Amino acid sequence: MSISAPERVWWTPVDKDEKIWVTIALIFCLVTFFMMPFYHVVGKQNTSSESYRIDPAEFEKRTELFIQQSEKVGETANGLPIVKPRGEDVYLLARQFQFEPALQLEKGKTYRFHLSSVDVQHGMSILPLNMNWMVIPEYDYIVTITPTTSGEFPIVCNEFCGAAHHAMLGMIIVK
Numbered sequence: 001m002s003i004s005a006p007e008r009v010w011w012t013p014v015d016k017d018e019k020i021w022v023t024i025a026l027i028f029c030l031v032t033f034f035m036m037p038f039y040h041v042v043g044k045q046n047t048s049s050e051s052y053r054i055d056p057a058e059f060e061k062r063t064e065l066f067i068q069q070s071e072k073v074g075e076t077a078n079g080l081p082i083v084k085p086r087g088e089d090v091y092l093l094a095r096q097f098q099f100e101p102a103l104q105l106e107k108g109k110t111y112r113f114h115l116s117s118v119d120v121q122h123g124m125s126i127l128p129l130n131m132n133w134m135v136i137p138e139y140d141y142i143v144t145i146t147p148t149t150s151g152e153f154p155i156v157c158n159e160f161c162g163a164a165h166h167a168m169l170g171m172i173i174v175k
């Protein structure tokens with residue numbers, strides 16, 4: 001059997017329904033594409049872009065100093081101090097496998113959170129709010145936070161950082 005040439009018009013012309021759906025899909029793609037830069041500028045979800053290079057040992061020292069200078073208001077179930085900052089600066093150090101220290105904050109007061117890790121990359125996720133940041137070693141990343149609701153807000157690590165990643169927790173109490 002020999003190969004014969006296809007018919008001159010071998011394809012089925014695009015019908016009306018298909019044209020409509022392709023147009024809708026294209027419009028949807030364009031809308032989401034332009035929403036990304038638009039929301040980056042207009043949305044209120046962006047955190048600060050303030051960060052500094054820091055030696056992990058130096059960050060650890062500053063966190064210890066912060067704990068010493070803060071008011072100790074209690075202890076968590078696993079023996080971590082709960083501290084109440086005296087100023088607006090708050091240090092939160094991530095390490096395998098916990099966030100230190102536990103914090104007690106005042107509702108309505110604005111804090112400058114210094115986030116860093118002394119070992120590997122971690123993720124800080126405040127529950128049950130959908131707030132997430134990367135915690136990266138050698139960077140003092142500053143996030144401005146004003147708690148508006150009182151209660152207990154556990155922190156979980158949302159970046160796989162080792163064997164006990166799932167057990168890496170912290171705590172923010174707002175009063």
Ligand code: CUA
Nearest residue numbers: 157159161165
């Ligand atoms: Cu720290 Cu996962």
